[in-house]
Amino acid sequence: MDFRGAVFSGGVVSFGDATFSGGTVSFGDATFSGGTVSFDDATFSGGATFPGGMVSFDRATFSGSAVSFDDATFSGGRVSFGDATFSGGTVSFDDATFSGGATFPGGMVSFDRATFSGSAVSFDDATFSGSRVSFDDATFSGSTVSFDRAAFSGSAVSFLDATFSGGMVLFEHATFSGGTVLFDRAAFSGSAVSFLDARFSGSRVSFDASAFSGGTVPFHYARFSGGLVSFDRATFSDGLMSFDGAAFSDDVVSFLDATGSIPPLQ
Secondary structure, eight states: OBOTTOEEEEEEEEOTTOEESSSEEEOTTOEEEEEEEEOTTOEEOOOTTSOSOEEEOTTOEEEEEEEEOTTOEESSOEEEOTTOEEEEEEEEOTTOEEOOOOOOTTOSEEOTTOEESSOEEEOTTOEEESOEEEOTTOEEEEEEEEOTTOEEESOEEEOTTOEEEEEEEEOTTOEEESOEEEOTTOEESSOEEEOTTOEEESEEEEOTTOEEEEEEEEOTTOEEEEEEEEOTTOEEEEEEEEOTTOEEEEEEEEOTTOEEOOOOOO
16 A cells, blocks of 8 residues: 655544555655554564565654554564654554564664654553564654653664754663663763663663763663663763662673763762
């Protein structure tokens, strides 16, 4: 189904309760300034090496509109927002379930190289088991990306080589049992990445080789029982790392070969 280059300024496009086991729905190069596109309660399934349904919003422009995958189930397939531009509107995967099942580059849900200057992207209360969400090479000058109360088991969320000059990325009250959250080689001159009251069991959060000239990374009241928080080879000229009220059991916070004014762990 092809919506490439379409302009959405109102109305509703609904794929609610649909099943995608092959083929592509494309909104590539589309413009969203109003209206709603819904994949609520949809099912995405596929084979071991990728076939499965694909929904593409590559190079789309969002200045309004609501795009939702709430309560959707992903056991394969892919949703891509590669090179998209977000200056308004919302994209939500609230209460969605991701269980892996496909192998391909870039993630089961990909926002690679996207630009965020406004809008909100949410994965609140979502469940991830053996899957990946990627924001690699993305640029954040505003917007909020939220994984509040999400549950991760053996999954990966990556912001590799991303640039943060504003906005927020929230993992507040999230639960991690294995898996990784990667901010390697990211550049922070603003923004807040918050793990308030998150729970970690055998997981890894990595800011390796990142550059901090501003911004905050609070782990307030987080609980760690196995795992690693790593700032190895990171460069610091400003910013705040805060572990106020956090509790550790057999965990490590590592600043191996980090340079500059390493901030105090408050």
